[in-house]
Amino acid sequence: MRVGLGLIVPAEARSLFRRALEGLDGVRVRWGVYNDEASIRSTVEQVLPDCDALCFAGPLSLERALPVIPEDMPYADVVPTPLDISLSFLRARALGMELTPASIDSVPEHLVVDLLAELGLARDSVAVLPFDGRTGPEEIAEFHRRQQSAIGARYALTARNSVFHLLDGTLGAPVVRVLSTASTITATVRELSLRAVSIRKEDLHLSAAIFRAEPSPDDAVPDAAERIAAVLQSTMGWKDAWIDVRSGTEVLVLGHKKLMRDMTHQWRSLDLLDQLGDVVRGRVVAGFGLGESTRSCVHYATLAAERAHHAGVSCAFLLTEQGVVLGPLLDTGERPTRYRFKSDDAALERLSRQTGLGVATLTQLIELDRRLDGASISAEDLGTSLNLTATSGRRILRALRQDGLAAAVGSSQPSTRGRPKHLYRLRFSEFLRDETSSRHDSADIGDERTGT
The missing domain is CATH 3.40.50 (Rossmann fold)
Structure with missing residues (x-):
């Protein structure tokens, strides 16, 4: 998977950066070369459409460009070592x-x-x-x-x-x-490229959505599903997905995870619900599903739509194969979403008692670990991901390290100001894999004892 990398460098540094990238595979470079500091921002705007990540020659060019960098785009600056x-x-x-x-x-x-x-x-x-x-x-x-x-x-x-x-x-x-060496540049670009690849892989995962019309019994609309599909097909973003009418009241949507995440504002709200309710003259609920296959995505989307139905209002829920439940997502987005884990998952209950962390917090950490896909994270960034302070992030990491659910992997200096940040790798994936293996082993033993 090739990464579109935007290199924002002064003209004098282009040859140095070109030399640093020799032999680096999997990177498609889009050069953003500027002659004076005043043109940094416009240079970034020109290369953005072709980039998966941005690398800056130093902290100054990064600081000038921050207002125009998309929220979900990874970036880094080359800092003198x-x-x-x-x-x-x-x-x-x-x-x-x-x-x-x-x-x-x-x-x-x-x-x-x-x-x-x-x-x-x-x-x-x-x-x-x-x-x-x-x-x-x-x-x-x-x-x-x-x-x-x-x-x-x-x-x-x-x-x-x-x-x-x-x-x-x-x-x-x-x-x-004071010039950064080619090895410093190469190391920065390599780490940034790995982050970009991880994000792209995650974004390309398939996801499913179920939109279900629940019209008023006294004012039923016979073509409710067709009306929902028509609105989706005419809406920017949704029209890029695969949309299929499953029944008179239900529409199935298939698309990349990034599309679904963008259309729900990072799983915070779903703007179309009120509009869809108007066209079907009733309530509309939705469910989103994330899984390893199309079948599992549709399965979890159906379960999520059922959960939204029982909520009693027009809303949506997200369910994943890992057991994450996120919702309700409302049209206004004013009400904060809530995280929960399947109540029947005994492993999470045991883990909660073991670490002293709530099931809701553990659920968010598991989802974060899945998104990171092996990448490291600082206490500050972990706190931000959970909408907590850096102090709370450090407290959580201490608890996780004591129970082998996080490991220190080094430190980084993301900018020229402040102290280096300690980096950690979450290990929930290993824990859940071991738990699953243990359950399967126990089941096999039981089968042998009963002769089945």
Whole structure:
């Protein structure tokens, strides 16, 4: 599966990025090359239609582009690593300069502090201006000029191309670029591509929806299903799905999971219900089903529609093969959706008692684990996924790690500001697979004992 990757880079960095991508399979590159920082946003808008993910040359281009990046599109920026910063100092040394004193901008301060400590150099021998998207090139250039008198800086290191052009030949001292190495770029692109592939695979899973008319007994509409199908076929989004009238009151819709998720605003609401109710002169309910096959998708959609019927109002529910129940989804979207798990699943009840987490929380975590498909997640992102605080996310991860349901896998520095985030991998899929295997083994033993 090839990933459409948008690379947003300054013109000077294109050759470096091209070299970093040599030999990288499964990536279809869409270049977004800009000559000045003011054109970053328009450059991103031009490449977006052809992209599954966006990779930025640095935090500045990412920050400029954030307002136009779709909510569900993965992205990353290439951030200088300790090796990249060390090589920048060595380039200055190659020019005949002593390592310190010096000034550097737009890099994580703690990386410079750690480097100086490793080299046995004084902390105040290098002035650091961390990245801040609100700081313009002129202000950064002035920072370097001040450090010449403040600490006697003999040269300047900058990660901003615009600052380099301002200072080069005017500072009265060498100006050295802080450049990410090809290996840093390759690692960032590879991780981003894997995330994009995981999302695309998830989006391409089949899903089913059942729309069921429940007209008033005193005002029955004989062609209710045909009317529902006509509305769906004329509605942007739904018309891209396969729509079939199953009976006088029921319509089956088949489509990719992404389509269903988009049409329900991430499984939060279903805008068409009131309109459909008007055309059939009664109530309309809907059910969505996610499974491994067409048959299972339709089966769970039918069960979800039945659950919506018993809710007593026009609404929809989602049921998945993993047992997740999400709903009710209302037309207004004002009422928050609720998560539940099948009440007859004893494994989840036992797990709830074991971890001290509620069944509702565990259900959301299982669905999150399925979406991640082996990818890692931070405590902050886990909290956001559950509509909780980062503190709650850390508390949940501690409980999961104690019971072997999450494992630490490393850390990441998604931007130049703040501390690295610890990353974890959820292990619910393994737990449920083991539980299923245990139940099957128990059933086999029972069959042997009874001779069946």
